[in-house]
Amino acid sequence: MLPVVLDCMGGDHAPREAVAGAVSAVRDHDVPLILVGPARRLRTLLAEHDAAGRIPIVHTDQALEMGEGALASWRKPRSTVAIGCELIKHGKAGALVSAGSTAGVVATSAVRLKSQHGIVRPAIAVALPTLPRPTILLDAGATADAKPEMLLQFAMLGTAYAQILLDVPRPRVGLLSIGSESAKGNKLVKKAHELLAASALEFAGNVEGHDLLLGRAEVVVTDGFTGNVALKTMEGALRVAAAELRQALTSSRTAKLGAALQRRELTALTSRFDSETYGGGVLLGLNGAVVIAHGASRARGIAAACKLAYDLSRGKLIDRVKEQLGASAKPSIPSIFTRKPPTEPAPGGNPA
Amino acid sequence: MLPVVLDCMGGDHAPREAVAGAVSAVRDHDVPLILVGPARRLRTLLAEHDAAGRIPIVHTDQALEMGEGALASWRKPRSTVAIGCELIKHGKAGALVSAGSTAGVVATSAVRLKSQHGIVRPAIAVALPTLPRPTILLDAGATADAKPEMLLQFAMLGTAYAQILLDVPRPRVGLLSIGSESAKGNKLVKKAHELLAASALEFAGNVEGHDLLLGRAEVVVTDGFTGNVALKTMEGALRVAAAELRQALTSSRTAKLGAALQRRELTALTSRFDSETYGGGVLLGLNGAVVIAHGASRARGIAAACKLAYDLSRGKLIDRVKEQLGASAKPSIPSIFTRKPPTEPAPGGNPA
Incomplete structure (x- = not known):
């Protein structure tokens, strides 16, 4: 099964809670993951959970800010969300999880992943x-x-x-x-x-x-x-x-x-x-499932979002x-x- | 001050709770009222509250059913709601209260009272x-x-x-x-x-x-x-x-x-x-205030609606x-x- 790619720089408590959630998703829910974000920092955080080297990392220094809306998808071609979408597009991942700003995540993934054939507009x-x-x-x-x-x-x-x-x-x-x-x-x-x-x-x-x-x-x-x-x-x-x-x-x-x-x-x-507990949304209608976790998500919310993304990917x-x-x-x-x-x-x- | 006209046949518990509410509005809140409905029945109910002859009654046998929508306003030209609107139009009352079906009350009063000059559509x-x-x-x-x-x-x-x-x-x-x-x-x-x-x-x-x-x-x-x-x-x-x-x-x-x-x-x-407690709505934008009480209103809700209608009428x-x-x-x-x-x-x- 293809892994889920996690934007480690989205959300109010990124990257600390994102990495903690990632570790929980891998250990507690057997979700295969790829992390996207500043590699050195993510490695340090993983080490704090005794998980250094256990989860692959794709490096980038760009990230969408929480206040950033649709335009950021153009201004930041190498944002964590953009890289995540590219991984899906190239068959390296099955779904994306981000706790970033909804407007930014929707715009970036709509541009990068494109609508499924026949679908006019995506929906959350x-x-x-x-x-x-x-x-x-x-x-x-x-x-x-x-x-x-x-x-x-x-x-x-x-x-x-x-x-x-x-x-x-x-x-x-x-x-x-x-x-x-x-x-x-x-x-x-x-x-x-x-x-x-x-x-x-x-x-x-x-x-x-x-x-x-x-x-x-x-x-x-x-x-x-x-x-x-x-x-x-x-x-x-x-x-x-x-x-x-x-x-x-x-x-x-x-x-x-x-x-x-x-x-x-x-x-x-x-x-x-x-x-x-019940929160977050899933962006449907694109060539890849995108789970948008609450911006305020802590590790538990991130782990739940990763599990959901994996279920959607496995569920075809x-x-x-x-x-x-x-x-x-x-x-x-x-x-x-x-x-x-x-x-x-x-x-x-x-x-x- | 002009009295408030009360549709005694609207709502799930009409006319019993309507009359009980009317008596409370008059006694507890000093709201001058006119009741519209089947005169004999209303008189009997008033007598149960020792209020026979205390509140004027305008007789009609027609009433909008709870399931009836907009068309009823045409089918029933002498419904309690229609009569109530005519009383306002002819300067005999300042506002109307009904616990009847929202669609029926809105349609009937829009047709009878007409929009205030300059107002395109009413709002609840x-x-x-x-x-x-x-x-x-x-x-x-x-x-x-x-x-x-x-x-x-x-x-x-x-x-x-x-x-x-x-x-x-x-x-x-x-x-x-x-x-x-x-x-x-x-x-x-x-x-x-x-x-x-x-x-x-x-x-x-x-x-x-x-x-x-x-x-x-x-x-x-x-x-x-x-x-x-x-x-x-x-x-x-x-x-x-x-x-x-x-x-x-x-x-x-x-x-x-x-x-x-x-x-x-x-x-x-x-x-x-x-x-x-907080319920009911007011239809605004017509030549007369119309208070639409909840269909399930009991005496307390009807009395509150009458008081609100009176306040709106007095407040010009x-x-x-x-x-x-x-x-x-x-x-x-x-x-x-x-x-x-x-x-x-x-x-x-x-x-x-």
């Missing part, structure tokens, strides 16, 4: 902390102005991702809207509803904001603007609720005593809604997206991705 | 449970496909509403987006950002989903699709957090004991995030919107309400 998928298993929301911010056809493609990308992450052969796809009836929504959503209903996907109809954590679908599709607002609104609401809970439980002496008795339960709950994400594109390339769908009529229809239905 | 404003005072989010679902100019008008509507509800002379207006920089967002938001920056409003720039409960602005403006998704996502997240908290606190004997010690604190917290909401339109009707703003190109460019930069 995030796993929401739904029980008993996560709900995949996409797009969480890669494509702010989407067209109905792009939402259909996001549904295919999400389906491929859910097949690997959740091990569900035919994940249900919901369309984020403002009412459960097909006539509810804005123009974009109404048109996308038609396309999804006519597709080979397991379309579950519209879902609403309050359904996001209820598991009514494994995949929820929306444009990058709405998805980003919904994700951040949810994170914000959970964070405020946790903060106020903490305050409520320590506001009186009796309440404090009560809280002491509940330490274990409250820790479990807080951890479930902690964005580092790119091939599964191809299958979804093939299965849904029916003449009934106005196809903007082929730009030519398909010469041969896919041989079967939806390959699970 | 909701008060989010931000501390120390609510944040007003609009549009929460009246206009799913908005234009940049409409977002500017929503900002004016929200400003007028916030002046009355929060008693702030110049409320800060935030624009809901996916990054704090002005260049972040979709096309709609980027263009709206320019219009807001050039307006006479107290524009506070972009705010993100996780800022909604942090009070960074008194008013947050967005299109009806994004606003509805954000509102329901927040409600859903808070509901799930509360449910899981309840489960966590009763999952073991020690935890249960702890919860017993915290009853008072937990009740206060749950109540703050309970949508009936319609005049304040006019002022906002007047203050911002500068030639520098591409005006879709005049429909003619501006003849003279604006003399200066941003007033504020």
Whole structure:
């Protein structure tokens, strides 16, 4: 299996936590890795974990700064992210992990890896902390102005991702809207509803904001603007609720005593809604999976991201997206991705 | 002061809870009311509260069903909502309260009351449970496909509403987006950002989903699709957090004991995030304020809605919107309400 390449200079705590996470990914999760960053510094950090020489390093001195956006991909042709993408392009690695700025990582990997054949725009998928298993929301911010056809493609990308992450052969796809009836929504959503209903996907109809954590679908599709607002609104609401809970439980002496008795339960709950536990996103639709870990990630978050990237690479994400594109390339769908009529229809239905 | 007219047949618990709420509004909050609905039935319910003959009743047998949407406004010309609007139109009442279906109430009042002069589309404003005072989010679902100019008008509507509800002379207006920089967002938001920056409003720039409960602005403006998704996502997240908290606190004997010690604190917290406490919306931009209470409202929610409607009527909401339109009707703003190109460019930069 191809290794995962880790950008060691992305994130608020790079490179220290990146290297610590890398060591944990290799030791605890058997993920083969390549590190990208300043070689001497990374070697020193590896030595601190008694791992000097255990993980290959590709040297570069350039890195995207956290504040840097899309333009940095041009200004810094030898950034850690750019080098990571080149390793994937040349068949040396299967996926990339970075905790760098989302805008910079998305722009650099879109330019370097390019979209998969037939995919118009990439999408960022995030796993929401739904029980008993996560709900995949996409797009969480890669494509702010989407067209109905792009939402259909996001549904295919999400389906491929859910097949690997959740091990569900035919994940249900919901369309984020403002009412459960097909006539509810804005123009974009109404048109996308038609396309999804006519597709080979397991379309579950519209879902609403309050359904996001209820598991009514494994995949929820929306444009990058709405998805980003919904994700951040949810994170914000959970964070405020946790903060106020903490305050409520320590506001009186009796309440404090009560809280002491509940330490274990409250820790479990807080951890479930902690964005580092479920956090980070996966950039889908490019020629290589790119896992964007939270900028604030510590070693644990980096290790989890490396494991996810490895699972996606082993699960043949790119091939599964191809299958979804093939299965849904029916003449009934106005196809903007082929730009030519398909010469041969896919041989079967939806390959699970 | 003109009385508030209450639709007694809207909502899941109509007319019983509507009448109970009306009695409370009159007795506890000194709100003058007119009830609309089946006269005999309402009289009987009033008698149960020893209030027979105390509140005037306008009779009608027609009512919008909870499932009924926009078309009902045509099918039922004598619905409680339609009669309520006519009372406002003829100067007999100052505002309307209904717990009926949002789509039906919005459509009926838009047709009957018509938009205020200069306002292109109405918007639903909701008060989010931000501390120390609510944040007003609009549009929460009246206009799913908005234009940049409409977002500017929503900002004016929200400003007028916030002046009355929060008693702030110049409320800060935030624009809901996916990054704090002005260049972040979709096309709609980027263009709206320019219009807001050039307006006479107290524009506070972009705010993100996780800022909604942090009070960074008194008013947050967005299109009806994004606003509805954000509102329901927040409600859903808070509901799930509360449910899981309840489960966590009763999952073991020690935890249960702890919860017993915290009853008072937990009740206060749950109540703050309970949508009936802060819930309901106000339809802004029409010739009369329309308060849409939650469909599940009980007497307490109805009474609060009546009080809010009365405050808006006394606070001269319609005049304040006019002022906002007047203050911002500068030639520098591409005006879709005049429909003619501006003849003279604006003399200066941003007033504020």
